[in-house]
Amino acid sequence: MSHTEQELRKLYQDTFSMPRGAAKFAALEEVVRHADALGLVEFAFDVRMQATSVFQHSWVPAKALLSYSWCLAAYDREPERFGARAEHKLLWNIKWMIYSVHQFPEIPLQRAFDLLDDMERRYRRGGHSMHAVLQHRGLIAESVGELEQAQDFYEQMARTRRDSLSDCSGCVPSSQVRTLVALGRDEEAIRIGEPARTSFCSEQPQWINSELLLPYVRTGRGEKALEAHRSAYRRIRDNPHHLAELALNLLFCVHTGNPGRGLDLIERHLSWLDRARTPLAEVEFAAAAVAVLTALENQGEGELPLRFPAAEGRRRPDTTVTALAAELRERALGCAARFDTRNGNDYQSNRIRRWMAAGPIGEPVPMSVFSTRAHTRGGERVRGLIEQVAASTAAGDAKGAARARLAAAEALLETERPAEAVEAAEEAIRELERLGMAEDATRCEVLLARAYKQDGHRGEAVRRLRELLEKQHGEVPGSPDRPEWEVTLGEWLGYGPEASRWYSSAARGFAASGRTAERLSALRQALLRNPAPAAVAELLAEAESALAEPHTPVGTRAGLLHACARMLYRDGRLAEAATHLSTARGLLIGPSAAQSAETAELLGEILTALAGVHLRLDAPGAAEEAARAALDLLTDSDSDDPWNGTRWNAVVVLVRSLRARGAGTEAEQLMADHGLDEEDLKEDLDEGDGWDG
Numbered sequence: 001m002s003h004t005e006q007e008l009r010k011l012y013q014d015t016f017s018m019p020r021g022a023a024k025f026a027a028l029e030e031v032v033r034h035a036d037a038l039g040l041v042e043f044a045f046d047v048r049m050q051a052t053s054v055f056q057h058s059w060v061p062a063k064a065l066l067s068y069s070w071c072l073a074a075y076d077r078e079p080e081r082f083g084a085r086a087e088h089k090l091l092w093n094i095k096w097m098i099y100s101v102h103q104f105p106e107i108p109l110q111r112a113f114d115l116l117d118d119m120e121r122r123y124r125r126g127g128h129s130m131h132a133v134l135q136h137r138g139l140i141a142e143s144v145g146e147l148e149q150a151q152d153f154y155e156q157m158a159r160t161r162r163d164s165l166s167d168c169s170g171c172v173p174s175s176q177v178r179t180l181v182a183l184g185r186d187e188e189a190i191r192i193g194e195p196a197r198t199s200f201c202s203e204q205p206q207w208i209n210s211e212l213l214l215p216y217v218r219t220g221r222g223e224k225a226l227e228a229h230r231s232a233y234r235r236i237r238d239n240p241h242h243l244a245e246l247a248l249n250l251l252f253c254v255h256t257g258n259p260g261r262g263l264d265l266i267e268r269h270l271s272w273l274d275r276a277r278t279p280l281a282e283v284e285f286a287a288a289a290v291a292v293l294t295a296l297e298n299q300g301e302g303e304l305p306l307r308f309p310a311a312e313g314r315r316r317p318d319t320t321v322t323a324l325a326a327e328l329r330e331r332a333l334g335c336a337a338r339f340d341t342r343n344g345n346d347y348q349s350n351r352i353r354r355w356m357a358a359g360p361i362g363e364p365v366p367m368s369v370f371s372t373r374a375h376t377r378g379g380e381r382v383r384g385l386i387e388q389v390a391a392s393t394a395a396g397d398a399k400g401a402a403r404a405r406l407a408a409a410e411a412l413l414e415t416e417r418p419a420e421a422v423e424a425a426e427e428a429i430r431e432l433e434r435l436g437m438a439e440d441a442t443r444c445e446v447l448l449a450r451a452y453k454q455d456g457h458r459g460e461a462v463r464r465l466r467e468l469l470e471k472q473h474g475e476v477p478g479s480p481d482r483p484e485w486e487v488t489l490g491e492w493l494g495y496g497p498e499a500s501r502w503y504s505s506a507a508r509g510f511a512a513s514g515r516t517a518e519r520l521s522a523l524r525q526a527l528l529r530n531p532a533p534a535a536v537a538e539l540l541a542e543a544e545s546a547l548a549e550p551h552t553p554v555g556t557r558a559g560l561l562h563a564c565a566r567m568l569y570r571d572g573r574l575a576e577a578a579t580h581l582s583t584a585r586g587l588l589i590g591p592s593a594a595q596s597a598e599t600a601e602l603l604g605e606i607l608t609a610l611a612g613v614h615l616r617l618d619a620p621g622a623a624e625e626a627a628r629a630a631l632d633l634l635t636d637s638d639s640d641d642p643w644n645g646t647r648w649n650a651v652v653v654l655v656r657s658l659r660a661r662g663a664g665t666e667a668e669q670l671m672a673d674h675g676l677d678e679e680d681l682k683e684d685l686d687e688g689d690g691w692d693g
Contacts, residue, residue: 061100103278145347170199186215210248222365244281250288257364262292271311286332287355293325418454483509500531527563558584620660627654
């Protein structure tokens with residue numbers, strides 16, 4: 001099938017909204033094929049340059065090299081056709097190609113040397129600095145074990161001026177620090193790396209903080225190492241892109257005598273290994289995990305059961321410390337052997353074996369919030385519970401110590417220290433599960449979800465709470481009860497079918513326990529949170545059933561009627577929507593309605609929505625009446641923001657109503673008074689008019 005140039009450009013634009021993956025790759029390649037067939041050289045060049053970026057950031061080096069090579073050859077044939085901007089981008093992207101050789105053993109080593117020579121030739125020809133060239137020569141030398149040569153390149157780089165083709169000031173020293181650490185030159189590594197800890201880009205400061213962990217530990221700077229670990233982990237914990245940095249943090253746990261902390265990280269992030277962005281990240285994470293697991297085996301915990309959270313709808317089977325160590329050891333050595341075959345030496349295998357055999361270095365660095373040395377601040381209650389953990393442990397009361405850990409995690413969360421509460425809860429869960437204290441472990445899971453949410457990790461909080469509710473088919477231990485936790489999960493999810501489903505489930509739970517007002521509130525949210533189309537009819541039926549219940553608060557009933565009307569309106573059932581809104585209005589202006597700012601706000605939304613529905617029903621007089629009532633109410637209210645979205649919508653509907661019944665002069669005056677123009681009147685009624693409440 002052939003395409004016109006206009007169609008191709010539209011197809012290309014469509015790729016920008018596609019997620020990275022096979023479908024996006026295929027779409028870009030299709031555009032390229034048709035652009036070549038039509039002879040659209042400049043367009044084909046632009047698409048391939050964009051594709052190179054997509055492939056590189058998706059870690060598909062073969063595709064990236066292919067598209068980059070085409071662009072480079074096209075530029076060399078006709079440099080004047082593509083200009084200086086294209087040249088700069090090509091010179092920048094060559095660094096990506098070299099970095100891919102460092103990360104992927106399937107790319108021949110000679111390709112890196114050829115690219116480096118070409119990079120140097122092009123940079124010299126353009127009058128550019130050798131700074132980036134020397135950096136990448138050092139990178140390749142380090143990857144094949146030529147450490148002294150790598151450091152020589154880095155030292156030359158440090159004496160060379162930076163320019164627009166240099167990497168950022170944080171990323172450049174990170175590679176050099178890695179080489180210095182491998183050479184054992186820790187003080188020099190710290191001197192060069194520490195200034196970069198204040199830099200920020202997509203890779204920093206988590207990369208440099210992770211690289212500095214080992215030199216900090218080996219030079220006795222335990223507190224600095226702990227600070228760097230916590231700073232790095234906060235930034236990498238939600239992003240699988242940082243698997244290699246996570247590996248360095250696992251080794252830190254081994255070096256500082258904290259394999260339990262390392263095990264927590266393995267259980268949480270092992271699924272990342274199956275989607276490692278590069279083989280180098282894969283081999284390093286696997287090796288670091290083996291070091292953690294071996295340390296636990298040496299403590300007699302080889303048979304400790306391990307369970308893993310679901311990731312992308314799949315769950316890794318439960319296993320033991322010893323079994324997982326054997327699996328990952330084989331994986332690490334197999335991957336390292338691929339690098340050795342490519343490099344022609346055994347440097348990578350030897351390095352990975354050293355990682356897997358890593359052990360404690362120097363004095364232990366207390367990481368646990370339950371360590372009296374680590375926990376130097378906190379209220380009397382927290383300190384007392386930490387002392388109780390220590391006392392119970394010393395007395396051999398493992399269950400008492402585990403319960404004290406849970407209580408301490410609760411106290412930390414209550415005192416608004418969520419990051420420490422997360423760590424405390426994670427440790428407590430491990431002990432509670434080991435001791436078979438299932439109910440306490442479930443309480444702690446709930447606590448951990450709350451702590452994640454307060455600490456700014458909404459995604460992890462949602463995952464934890466969702467998993468718990470799916471696992472616990474009955475009541476969730478502790479307070480609040482299950483329907484309230486389902487409401488909480490709906491709130492955390494925000495909008496969309498899943499959020500709506502949890503609110504709907506909560507409504508059924510409230511109904512079963514006779515909590516009618518809460519049932520109505522949950523149903524309202526289920527309707528407002530954009531339910532799946534297939535779920536709307538059932539939700540409306542449940543809502544009608546709930547509205548038939550006697551003795552429910554007026555405001556709650558009105559809110560649910562408003563939400564039902566919204567769904568009916570979207571379904572084109574305008575007369576039914578108007579009936580529901582009129583009923584809701586009657587409830588809120590009746591004698592039993594409580595007068596409050598919340599009531600006024602809801603009534604304003606209902607009146608504005610009713611005006612919009614009347615307008616659609618070709619009843620401009622009724623629409624005008626409802627819109628004026630909404631404006632009067634919202635103007636007289638004590639709202640902190642009287643010029644809110646509902647009032648704006650009421651003005652828009654009033655203008656439309658006036659025009660519809662021929663009162664054009666009054667409509668124009670109203671527009672002038674409120675600063676409206678014709679564009680404001682073009683908004684779809686369904687996008688506002690009180691439906692966003």
